[in-house]
Amino acid sequence: MERRQIGLKLVLDQLDLPVRVKTFEDRLILQKAVYLAQAAGVHLGYYFRWYLHGPYCPSVAEDGFCIATELAQEVDDSKGWSLDAASAEKAKGIRGLVTCDDRAALAKRLELLASVHFLIDRKQVPGQSPEKIAAVLQRFGKDFNADDIRRALGELRNHGILP
Amino acid sequence: MASSPEGEARKIIVDSLHGDIHLREREWRILDTAAFQRLRRIKQLQMGQVTYPNATHTRFAHSLGTLAIMASILELFPTKGPRKIGKRQRENLRMAALLHDIGHYPYSHLMEGIDKVALTEEIVGDVRTRSFDAARSPYPDHVKVGQEIVTRHRDLIDAIGGRKRAKQVADLFSRSRAADPQLSKLLHSSFDMDRVDYLQRDSRAAGVPYGDIDVNYLLNSLRISEKRMVGVAEKALPAAEQYLFARFFMYKAVYYHKTTFGIEEACRQLLRRIRDVNLFKMPRDGEAVLGLVRSPDLASFTDDYVDRLVQRASKEGDEVMQALARCIEKRRPPKLLHEVQVLKKAENQAFNRGTVFFSTAKRSLKALAEKHGIPLGQFLLCYTKPLKLEPRGAFVRAEQARGLEPEEEDELIKVFTGDDPEPKSLVEIEHSLMYVCASYQWQAFRLYVVYEGPDKKEVVDRLRSEVRNWAECK
Numbered sequence: 001m002e003r004r005q006i007g008l009k010l011v012l013d014q015l016d017l018p019v020r021v022k023t024f025e026d027r028l029i030l031q032k033a034v035y036l037a038q039a040a041g042v043h044l045g046y047y048f049r050w051y052l053h054g055p056y057c058p059s060v061a062e063d064g065f066c067i068a069t070e071l072a073q074e075v076d077d078s079k080g081w082s083l084d085a086a087s088a089e090k091a092k093g094i095r096g097l098v099t100c101d102d103r104a105a106l107a108k109r110l111e112l113l114a115s116v117h118f119l120i121d122r123k124q125v126p127g128q129s130p131e132k133i134a135a136v137l138q139r140f141g142k143d144f145n146a147d148d149i150r151r152a153l154g155e156l157r158n159h160g161i162l163p
Numbered sequence: 164m165a166s167s168p169e170g171e172a173r174k175i176i177v178d179s180l181h182g183d184i185h186l187r188e189r190e191w192r193i194l195d196t197a198a199f200q201r202l203r204r205i206k207q208l209q210m211g212q213v214t215y216p217n218a219t220h221t222r223f224a225h226s227l228g229t230l231a232i233m234a235s236i237l238e239l240f241p242t243k244g245p246r247k248i249g250k251r252q253r254e255n256l257r258m259a260a261l262l263h264d265i266g267h268y269p270y271s272h273l274m275e276g277i278d279k280v281a282l283t284e285e286i287v288g289d290v291r292t293r294s295f296d297a298a299r300s301p302y303p304d305h306v307k308v309g310q311e312i313v314t315r316h317r318d319l320i321d322a323i324g325g326r327k328r329a330k331q332v333a334d335l336f337s338r339s340r341a342a343d344p345q346l347s348k349l350l351h352s353s354f355d356m357d358r359v360d361y362l363q364r365d366s367r368a369a370g371v372p373y374g375d376i377d378v379n380y381l382l383n384s385l386r387i388s389e390k391r392m393v394g395v396a397e398k399a400l401p402a403a404e405q406y407l408f409a410r411f412f413m414y415k416a417v418y419y420h421k422t423t424f425g426i427e428e429a430c431r432q433l434l435r436r437i438r439d440v441n442l443f444k445m446p447r448d449g450e451a452v453l454g455l456v457r458s459p460d461l462a463s464f465t466d467d468y469v470d471r472l473v474q475r476a477s478k479e480g481d482e483v484m485q486a487l488a489r490c491i492e493k494r495r496p497p498k499l500l501h502e503v504q505v506l507k508k509a510e511n512q513a514f515n516r517g518t519v520f521f522s523t524a525k526r527s528l529k530a531l532a533e534k535h536g537i538p539l540g541q542f543l544l545c546y547t548k549p550l551k552l553e554p555r556g557a558f559v560r561a562e563q564a565r566g567l568e569p570e571e572e573d574e575l576i577k578v579f580t581g582d583d584p585e586p587k588s589l590v591e592i593e594h595s596l597m598y599v600c601a602s603y604q605w606q607a608f609r610l611y612v613v614y615e616g617p618d619k620k621e622v623v624d625r626l627r628s629e630v631r632n633w634a635e636c637k
Contacts, residue, residue, distance in 0.1 A: 003281040007295045043449070045278050045301035049338035065509070066549075073514060080293060087297035123330075 001077035009078040014091035032110035054115030181231040192322035204465035215369035232356035233260035259335035266309025300449035373412035394577030394586030433487040483540035497611035517608035520634035543611040
């Protein structure tokens with residue numbers, strides 16, 4: 001594993017998120033969880049761009065595939081490494097956001113949370129208006145309404161990801 | 164090939180690759196800014212000139228070339244109807260092409276990537292105490308830096324046409340804009356103009372034939388679907404395949420050339436060491452980099468910036484820093500002790516001769532260094548990034564390609580086949596070479612030493628002989 005892949009694996013461990021990349025849903029959860037961890041202040045150095053399902057980073061996809069391939073063959077270079085204490089705390093702090101037994105529901109929730117944060121953080125919407133954010137997401141065929149956005153904003157604020 | 168005048172052309176620049184490039188007023192003003200002129204002092208091929216002496220071309224020339232190709236591609240899009248691109252969007256896309264590399268660091272990707280570099284002592288021996296520091300913000304990638312430059316520097320903002328427009332242009336090349344992903348995709352997809360330009364430009368500058376592609380035929384074969392997907396006509400399949408092979412061979416022969424890669428790895432490790440101990444006012448983290456590029460000091464953030472750090476490290480650094488710095492300064496590239504090249508299917512990558520070599524080195528290198536009295540940091544244990552024929556192909560089997568979401572297909576070349584109105588991925592076409600080859604990836608695992616003692620030849624020969632069988636160890 002490359003150094004950044006080791007960092008990614010350590011963060012996913014703190015989030016209690018197994019490295020799964022088999023389905024698009026798995027990969028979406030991975031993408032959005034990494035996005036949210038970085039938004040919470042865990043710096044892995046991935047740069048996300050906007051696409052149809054919100055923020056997306058090809059390097060996360062690639063590193064996720066590499067880690068999953070190695071783990072499948074029982075290779076885990078992150079063993080013996082630890083995440084710095086402050087980052088580990090931050091990652092643990094958002095564990096509640098990325099935990100859910102229903103994978104489909106989790107994927108949808110994470111897509112919403114990450115998209116809302118991205119649109120605000122990159123100043124793609126003025127202020128934090130739920131209606132305007134909903135309008136942007138509807139342009140991408142998403143069925144999130146203003147109430148969903150309000151709940152997402154509340155969760156992001158509660159976890160210290162948005163001021 | 165020359166770029167299309169497309170109306171309103173005010174100036175012409177002659178390019179060695181594309182011929183006449185017609186520039187509009189705004190583009191000319193962009194060229195005149197200090198931020199853009201900085202690109203004249205950043206070499207496109209990092210330290211490639213240590214191997215290929217003529218490879219001294221710059222990000223400045225490449226940026227102009229990218230604009231030329233964008234101009235050609237824009238001619239394909241109608242100005243009316245569902246697939247139209249309006250006048251303002253065309254102008255923005257042209258400016259985005261011109262500015263897509265404005266955020267490059269000195270020596271391009273070399274300095275940008277120092278956070279991904281593992282120092283030898285971090286990967287060798289006992290790692291039980293190793294800590295990954297995710298509290299320090301890493302250096303942002305050049306796209307993020309570019310976004311900052313385009314939206315912060317007053318003269319550049321004025322040249323582009325105001326703050327709002329500068330943000331629109333930055334959003335296009337950084338793909339931040341939540342509006343029309345297909346537009347920015349022109350800049351980023353596998354068949355993107357950035358790659359079309361750099362493969363040819365780098366190939367010609369280096370003097371090797373591997374990057375030559377049939378660019379005119381490819382451009383003339385491009386089609387746009389109703390959903391604004393860009394792909395090539397099926398008749399251009401050989402040209403598309405050759406384009407992917409050209410990229411593959413350019414990486415093997417030029418970008419990952421053992422001499423260039425060795426000296427660049429020495430520089431990456433040196434810069435990380437300097438940064439980690441806060442020497443010579445090198446930006447300590449990503450925030451400091453952003454602070455630097457927002458300031459007038461941006462103009463001096465060029466290859467010379469790194470050259471000065473190397474010069475200071477060669478005199479004022481610790482023993483390892485001095486050794487690394489001198490090898491760069493005096494062009495005494497690290498000596499390759501052993502290399503293992505691996506070509507395998509991506510899903511079989513975890514165990515191979517390369518990873519065995521690497522594992523053995525992790526266990527044995529410390530003892531070897533002590534035996535020869537050479538500091539561990541002067542050994543460079545590294546590997547190239549896995550190189551795939553189709554960037555995403557190695558992880559995407561043909562039967563999976565249909566199930567990919569648009570963002571995951573980003574880098575797969577699309578081909579229009581039969582009467583299908585939408586193109587399909589190259590890896591899905593059964594008679595394509597990529598159908599078979601895309602799942603393979605190549606990687607080189609390398610061990611170098613930086614050593615300049617009077618007994619250099621004997622020491623290097625002994626080291627080579629001692630590590631020769633490391634790929635065979637259990």
